[in-house]
Structures are given as C-alpha cells and as structure tokens.
Amino acid sequence: MKIELICTGSELLSGxxxxxxxxxxxxxxxxxxxxxxxxxxxxxxxxxxxxxxxAFERSNVVITTGGLGPTFDDIxxxxxxxxxxxxxxxxxxxxxxxxxxxxxxxxxxxxxNNERQSNIIKGAKVLKNCLGTAPGQMLHFxxxxxxxxxxxxxxxxxxxxxxxxxxxxxxxxxxxxxxxIGIKKTAVLHVFGISExxxxxxIKPIMKEAMFANSKFVEFGIxxxxxxxxxxxxxxxxxxxxxxxxINNLKLRLNNVLKDNIFGADKDTLASVVGRLLFxxxxxxxxxESCTGGMLAAAITDIPGSSLYFKxxxxxxxxxxxxxxxNVRERTLINFGAVSGETAKEMAEGILxxxxxxxxxxxxxxxxxxxxxxxxxxGLVYIGFTDKKExxxxxxxxxxxxxxxxxxxxxxxxxxxxxxxxxx
Amino acid sequence: MKIELICTGSELLSGxxxxxxxxxxxxxxxxxxxxxxxxxxxxxxxxxxxxxxxAFERSNVVITTGGLGPTFDDIxxxxxxxxxxxxxxxxxxxxxxxxxxxxxxxxxxxxxNNERQSNIIKGAKVLKNCLGTAPGQMLHFxxxxxxxxxxxxxxxxxxxxxxxxxxxxxxxxxxxxxxxIGIKKTAVLHVFGISExxxxxxIKPIMKEAMFANSKFVEFGIxxxxxxxxxxxxxxxxxxxxxxxxINNLKLRLNNVLKDNIFGADKDTLASVVGRLLFxxxxxxxxxESCTGGMLAAAITDIPGSSLYFKxxxxxxxxxxxxxxxNVRERTLINFGAVSGETAKEMAEGILxxxxxxxxxxxxxxxxxxxxxxxxxxGLVYIGFTDKKExxxxxxxxxxxxxxxxxxxxxxxxxxxxxxxxxx
Numbered sequence: 001m002k003i004e005l006i007c008t009g010s011e012l013l014s015g016x017x018x019x020x021x022x023x024x025x026x027x028x029x030x031x032x033x034x035x036x037x038x039x040x041x042x043x044x045x046x047x048x049x050x051x052x053x054x055a056f057e058r059s060n061v062v063i064t065t066g067g068l069g070p071t072f073d074d075i076x077x078x079x080x081x082x083x084x085x086x087x088x089x090x091x092x093x094x095x096x097x098x099x100x101x102x103x104x105x106x107x108x109x110x111x112x113n114n115e116r117q118s119n120i121i122k123g124a125k126v127l128k129n130c131l132g133t134a135p136g137q138m139l140h141f142x143x144x145x146x147x148x149x150x151x152x153x154x155x156x157x158x159x160x161x162x163x164x165x166x167x168x169x170x171x172x173x174x175x176x177x178x179x180x181i182g183i184k185k186t187a188v189l190h191v192f193g194i195s196e197x198x199x200x201x202x203i204k205p206i207m208k209e210a211m212f213a214n215s216k217f218v219e220f221g222i223x224x225x226x227x228x229x230x231x232x233x234x235x236x237x238x239x240x241x242x243x244x245x246x247i248n249n250l251k252l253r254l255n256n257v258l259k260d261n262i263f264g265a266d267k268d269t270l271a272s273v274v275g276r277l278l279f280x281x282x283x284x285x286x287x288x289e290s291c292t293g294g295m296l297a298a299a300i301t302d303i304p305g306s307s308l309y310f311k312x313x314x315x316x317x318x319x320x321x322x323x324x325x326x327n328v329r330e331r332t333l334i335n336f337g338a339v340s341g342e343t344a345k346e347m348a349e350g351i352l353x354x355x356x357x358x359x360x361x362x363x364x365x366x367x368x369x370x371x372x373x374x375x376x377x378x379g380l381v382y383i384g385f386t387d388k389k390e391x392x393x394x395x396x397x398x399x400x401x402x403x404x405x406x407x408x409x410x411x412x413x414x415x416x417x418x419x420x421x422x423x424x
Numbered sequence: 425m426k427i428e429l430i431c432t433g434s435e436l437l438s439g440x441x442x443x444x445x446x447x448x449x450x451x452x453x454x455x456x457x458x459x460x461x462x463x464x465x466x467x468x469x470x471x472x473x474x475x476x477x478x479a480f481e482r483s484n485v486v487i488t489t490g491g492l493g494p495t496f497d498d499i500x501x502x503x504x505x506x507x508x509x510x511x512x513x514x515x516x517x518x519x520x521x522x523x524x525x526x527x528x529x530x531x532x533x534x535x536x537n538n539e540r541q542s543n544i545i546k547g548a549k550v551l552k553n554c555l556g557t558a559p560g561q562m563l564h565f566x567x568x569x570x571x572x573x574x575x576x577x578x579x580x581x582x583x584x585x586x587x588x589x590x591x592x593x594x595x596x597x598x599x600x601x602x603x604x605i606g607i608k609k610t611a612v613l614h615v616f617g618i619s620e621x622x623x624x625x626x627i628k629p630i631m632k633e634a635m636f637a638n639s640k641f642v643e644f645g646i647x648x649x650x651x652x653x654x655x656x657x658x659x660x661x662x663x664x665x666x667x668x669x670x671i672n673n674l675k676l677r678l679n680n681v682l683k684d685n686i687f688g689a690d691k692d693t694l695a696s697v698v699g700r701l702l703f704x705x706x707x708x709x710x711x712x713e714s715c716t717g718g719m720l721a722a723a724i725t726d727i728p729g730s731s732l733y734f735k736x737x738x739x740x741x742x743x744x745x746x747x748x749x750x751n752v753r754e755r756t757l758i759n760f761g762a763v764s765g766e767t768a769k770e771m772a773e774g775i776l777x778x779x780x781x782x783x784x785x786x787x788x789x790x791x792x793x794x795x796x797x798x799x800x801x802x803g804l805v806y807i808g809f810t811d812k813k814e815x816x817x818x819x820x821x822x823x824x825x826x827x828x829x830x831x832x833x834x835x836x837x838x839x840x841x842x843x844x845x846x847x848x
Contacts, residue, residue: 035438
C-alpha cells in the first residue's frame with residue numbers, strides 16, 4: 001500500500017520546519033507502515049491541483065495537512081473536490097459546532113470567515129476536531145487510472161500540530177493499522193549525562209550484532225534533542241512473540257551497557273520520571289533559580305499533578321532578591337560573587353527553609369550572551385543542593401547559546417534529583 | 425524562475441525533521457526567491473528517477489540534498505545521470521582529496537566505500553566540500569520539454585547540514601542571486617488579543633486593494649502560532665524605492681486598522697517588546713505564578729539583559745506557599761478559593777511588597793487536564809495586577825490543552841503589561 005503526504009502552506013517553502021511531516025512519518029513507522037513521499041506545496045491552487053492529481057494516480061492513501069483554516073489562502077477542501085469532480089456543501093452540524101466554539105469564548109456569532117470551515121466534500125466523513133474549528137475529513141473514492149478504477153482514501157487534516165495529531169491518532173492511525181501487514185515495534189531509551197558519540201561507541205557492538213543476526217528486521221537510530229540522547233530501535237517480523245522478545249532482549253543489553261545514564265523509555269521525560277520518583281517516595285522539592293529564570297519550575301509543573309510533590313520556587317535574578325527572598329548573606333555575594341558554589345548553597349538552604357520541602361535545588365550561572373569574564377566564562381553554572389542533612393554544590397561548564405546553557409542547567413538539576421531519588 | 429528542492433533519505437519519511445529544507449527555503453526567501461515545492465523521497469531508485477523527471481520538466485533549477493554518501497543506499501549521482509542519459513566518471517582530484525581527508529585523520533587508505541564519492545556526472549562542476557568527503561555538483565544542461573529544449577541547472581548537495589550549508593552559501597546562493605530579478609522584501613506584524621479570522625476580517629480590504637493594485641507583486645499570509653497571530657506580507661519589484669514605499673505604506677495601513685493589537689514586527693516577541701518598554705520607562709516587574717508554574721518568569725528572562733527590569737518571581741503552587749511566601753490571607757483562600765480574583769489580587773500585592781518592583785502580576789488558574797469543576801472549569805484563569813496605586817484582577821476562559829492554557833496565560837500577562845506601558 002502506497003501512502004503519501006502533501007503538506008500545504010507557503011510558510012513551509014520559506015523556512016518553516018515541517019514538524020507535521022516528521023510526526024506522521026514517525027507514527028506510521030511505529031505501526032510498520034512508511035510514507036512513500038512527502039511534498040510541501042504553497043497555497044496556490046494550480047500547484048496543489050497538480051499534486052493531488054499525481055497523488056491520486058500513484059498512491060492508495062493520500063494524507064494532507066494544512067489549508068483548512070478560515071482564510072482565503074486555505075484552499076485544500078475546494079481543490080481536492082475540484083480534482084475529484086465532487087461538490088462541496090456546508091455541513092450544518094459542523095457549522096453548529098463552530099458557533100458553539102465561539103460561544104464558549106463569549107463570542108455570540110462566529111466570524112463570517114469561519115463558516116467556510118464547515119465546507120465538506122460530498123461523501124466525506126467529518127473527523128471531529130475538539131481543539132479547533134476546522135474538522136478533518138475522510139473520503140473513500142474510486143479514481144480512474146488508465147482503464148481501471150482503483151479504490152483510494154483521502155484524509156484532510158488541519159495544519160496546527162495539536163489539532164492534526166489528535167485527529168490523526170483518533171481516526172487515521174486506527175484505519176491504517178488494519179492495513180499494516182506484519183508487526184513492527186519501536187522502543188526509545190532516553191539517556192542523559194553522556195555525549196551522542198559516547199553513546200554510539202558504547203552500543204556499537206550491540207547494534208552490529210543485532211543487525212547482523214536479523215539483517216533488515218532491526219533498525220537503530222541515535223538522536224540528540226537538546227542535551228537528551230535518544231536511542232531508538234525498531235524490530236519487525238510476522239511473529240509478535242519473537243518481535244517482543246527481540247525488543248526486550250535489546251533493551252536488556254542496552255541497559256547493561258548504558259546503565260543509570262538511561263533515565264527512561266518511550267514517553268518518559270526527565271520531569272515525568274522525577275515526578276514519579278518524588279511521588280512514590282512521598283518527597284517534595286523546591287527550587288531557587290537565577291539564570292534558569294523559572295524554566296526549572298516550568299519544567300516540573302509541565303506534568304499534571306505536580307502540585308503533589310512540587311512545593312514552590314523563587315526566581316531571584318538580582319543580588320537584592322537573593323538576599324531578601326532567599327536569605328543569602330551579603331558577605332557571601334561580596335566575597336564569592338552571585339555565580340559561586342557558596343551562593344548556590346545558600347540559595348538552596350534559603351528556599352528549603354522557606355518552603356519546608358524535603359529537597360531543594362538552586363541554579364546560578366552565566367547564560368550569556370554577555371556577562372562572561374575570564375574567571376567566570378559564559379556557560380559557568382553552579383547548582384546547589386540541600387536535603388536538611390547535607391548541603392552541596394556542583395560546578396558545570398556548559399557549551400552553546402543562552403538557550404542551550406539554560407536547557408542544560410534545567411536537565412542537569414532534574415537528572416541530579418533523579419539519581420539521588422533512585423539511590424534512596 | 426521555478427526552483428524546486430528534492431530531499432532524499434528514508435529517514436525523512438519515518439520521523440526525521442527536514443531542517444535542510446527549512447534552511448534552504450529561508451535563505452532563498454531572503455534573496456527574494458521562493459521554492460515552488462519540496463519533495464522528500466526515500467533511497468529508492470525508481471521513486472527518485474520519477475522525481476527527477478518531473479522536476480526537470482517543470483522547474484528551471486533543481487536542488488537535491490542527500491544521497492551522496494559512501495554507502496549502497498546513496499544513489500543520487502547515478503540516478504540523476506541516468507535520468508539525463510549522461511555518464512559518470514571517477515574524478516582524480518576528488519579522489520585525491522578524499523584520500524587526504526582520511527590521511528589527516530590518521531587513516532592511510534580511504535575506505536573502499538568512499539571511492540564512490542568521487543563519482544561525478546560528466547559536464548558537472550565539482551563544488552568543494554571542506555567539511556566532509558562528498559563534494560557537491562553543479563550541472564547546466566538542456567532538457568527536452570515537448571518540442572523545445574530548455575536550459576536547466578541541477579545542484580547536488582550532501583545531506584549533513586553543516587556540509588550542505590557551506591556549499592549552499594559558497595556556490596548556490598551567489599549563482600541564484602544573479603537570477604533574482606529585482607527585489608523582494610518581507611515584513612511581519614505580530615498581533616495579540618484578536619482571533620486569526622478577526623484579523624483577516626479587519627485587513628481584508630487592505631489585502632484586496634493591495635493585491636488588486638499590484639497584482640502578483642504583493643503577497644499576504646496570516647498565521648497563528650499559539651495565541652500570537654502573524655500577518656506576513658511581501659512586496660517585489662525592480663525599484664527598491666518603490667518596494668520600500670509599498671512596504672511602509674502597507675505597514676501604516678495595517679497599523680491603522682489593527683491598532684494596538686499589533687505588539688511588534690519582524691523579530692519582536694511579546695517578551696522582547698515588554699522588556700524594551702520596561703527598560704525605556706525605567707520600570708521593574710515581578711510575578712507571582714501558580715498555574716503557569718514559572719513559565720512567565722522563564723519567558724521574560726529569555727531575553728538577555730532582563731535582569732535590568734525583572735526583579736523576581738515566586739512560583740507558589742500550593743495554598744500553603746501562597747500564604748507563607750505571598751502573604752495571601754487564609755480567609756481569602758477559604759472564602760473565594762485559590763482560583764479567584766481575590767486571591768489573584770493578594771498574590772500580586774504580596775509579590776509587589778516582597779520585591780519592591782513597580783509592577784506586579786499574578787496568575788492563578790486551572791490548567792487541566794484535571795481539577796475542573798462546573799463553577800471553575802479547566803481554562804479558567806485569573807490574572808492579578810498591582811502598581812502601588814491600584815490593584816485589579818482579570819478573568820479569562822482559555823481553551824485547549826494544559827500547554828495551551830499555560831501559553832495563553834503567559835502571553836496575556838505580557839500583553840496586559842505591554843498595553844499598560846504603552847499607555848504611560
């Protein structure tokens with residue numbers, strides 16, 4: 001079965017990264033299917049019409065993203081209909097749900113433009129969009145290829161990623177899953193604390209052996225996203241038991257080599273793992289942040305239910321607020337500077353006292369792009385830790401831009417906390 | 425002139441984000457050119473051959489990335505040559521430079537595989553790759569389109585981004601620049617506080633008139649990214665003065681219509697605009713965050729130099745810490761609840777007192793996915809404000825996921841602060 005993807009939007013041709021395509025490609029590959037091609041095309045009717053024609057001729061399933069918005073340059077529905085010689089009608093149910101969407105927001109009548117979003121291709125099934133106004137559409141049709149007519153399926157998806165993802169997961173994935181011959185399973189291990197090339201060096205023997213023994217049925221990928229390294233591997237076959245066994249065996253072997261540098265698998269994040277560990281151990285944490293400026297608290301509160309283990313956080317950017325809010329001694333700041341192990345320790349002790357949590361971490365550093373000196377260069381970060389029993393500080397030199405330094409500092413705190421909790 | 429991009433590599437079809445395409449699209453748009461399409465295709469000869477055929481038929485310039493590596497699945501050179509009926513030869517100079525590349529790294533003879541990378545299409549110019557072993561290639565050729573033969577240009581680029589970028593900048597950009605007839609300039613206005621379709625409704629007359637008067641020399645796009653709406657427009661022409669005048673005139677007219685809903689242009693963000701306004705007015709701000717959990721502080725400290733106007737922030741997730749750190753009265757929490765205008769006001773007053781800043785904002789709300797009730801549904805957010813003279817609270821009902829509610833709350837605070845500062 002040939003599945004192809006067409007992504008519309010002029011922004012994709014002038015610099016916007018197409019994350020929708022990566023998402024769909026990745027999800028399909030997890031159920032053992034593959035896109036045969038991805039085409040990005042602008043919001044021009046002629047161009048899109050040509051793409052549709054070719055796609056309907058050569059593929060069994062055509063998926064589109066984008067072009068379902070309310071504005072004039074959203075032309076996917078009308079162009080697909082034109083290519084298939086089908087009519088468009090305004091669906092009353094959809095129109096009502098658009099009106100309700102605006103009512104909920106206190107707008108009494110939906111903007112005239114949004115009415116366009118109720119336009120459905122005749123014969124298509126409406127795929128409900130609970131996160132926005134543009135529904136998706138699924139259309140089964142026959143397309144003339146030379147002499148014979150072939151059965152095809154077209155999916156229209158909205159462009160905003162979260163809307164697209166929801167409809168994809170609820171409608172397209174279940175539909176396509178039934179077409180996927182054989183089994184393909186994918187697992188991801190998340191690693192923190194060692195470099196991408198160190199990871200590769202460590203797991204090379206395992207990769208080689210697995211790929212030699214199973215030829216094309218095992219695939220590996222190593223991908224750095226920020227400071228987290230993902231080891232992704234997939235196994236395909238016809239016997240689910242063997243596929244599962246191979247996956248588990250690989251996991252075991254990778255675990256033996258990468259050890260506690262692995263912090264989680266699949267959908268885990270550092271924040272979710274730390275949250276689970278805190279919850280299980282009935283412990284609470286609080287933060288005192290300088291250079292990370294709230295990112296650490298934002299990361300931990302990204303997880304629903306974090307109020308159970310996250311007490312609070314103080315973002316103390318200035319010396320004055322380090323003294324006033326966190327009780328850092330003025331003498332410490334004068335003698336050692338705001339970016340020092342001593343200050344980091346006092347910040348951690350200050351927030352622990354204030355919040356009454358079991359653990360407290362602090363971050364103070366020079367994120368750049370300015371403010372670096374020879375003694376204290378950009379990227380220098382001190383992390384303070386206290387748990388009532390002991391107070392420590394750690395010194396790091398992170399590389400990269402302001403964003404990189406801040407991201408690394410946040411993940412390093414979360415990873416220190418994880419390792420601490422795992423050793424309890 | 426039609427320029428299209430073909431990116432090869434099976435990984436692009438199964439989840440890898442195509443950053444090469446975004447890079448090339450963005451560079452071209454900066455010199456007034458535009459890709460007409462981007463196609464991602466796997467490492468399959470038949471598929472790639474079809475793409476080449478279509479590209480040579482319809483485009484003047486075809487750029488490829490990937491498929492120049494040393495392994496069996498790198499087939500770009502041979503497939504392009506086959507499509508054009510041209511021979512391939514092993515270039516001695518290239519071969520020597522590959523050997524030198526390995527010598528430099530202490531390897532005496534280049535791996536046999538890498539010899540393949542000296543294969544050049546007959547008639548093509550070699551584009552030196554100083555960062556890797558695979559050179560780029562540039563080929564001018566004539567292609568038969570029906571009766572007439574057309575002059576075309578093909579560029580082959582390696583897949584690794586830094587190698588691709590270097591060759592693109594050194595060879596392709598200068599070449600294409602000479603073809604960029606006239607000038608194309610782009611401007612973006614950022615809007616907050618009204619919906620995407622409301623923006624379109626408001627600017628429609630301007631768009632229509634500009635596009636009618638200048639036909640294809642003016643282009644518009646409206647794009648929502650999160651809760652911020654971008655109005656992007658570009659003007660092309662041969663006379664820079666006229667292009668500039670048209671851009672400025674459009675800016676003026678859009679400003680007249682969208683008024684203070686426009687918060688910035690081009691590279692501005694809400695945080696950078698707010699930062700500039702605070703700095704210019706010599707004012708400082710502090711935050712008390714509950715449901716945004718540090719995101720507000722993280723947003724404002726994303727801007728280098730924010731220590732000049734950002735005092736500090738307290739992330740008070742629990743009732744206990746609202747009382748202890750922010751001096752919210754227990755009675756207020758009991759009578760009105762943590763998510764209420766009253767609590768929001770006291771949180772703002774608490775942080776203002778603590779930090780001594782000129783302005784203070786607070787956020788308390790229900791971000792979801794749990795915790796909503798009939799009276800206080802998910803998405804209900806109160807924002808508190810105080811500036812020593814007066815204390816106010818604002819009530820909002822945001823839609824969407826936990827991430828959406830938090831993003832909207834952060835941007836709403838920044839926008840309230842911006843409007844306040846602009847009216848000073």
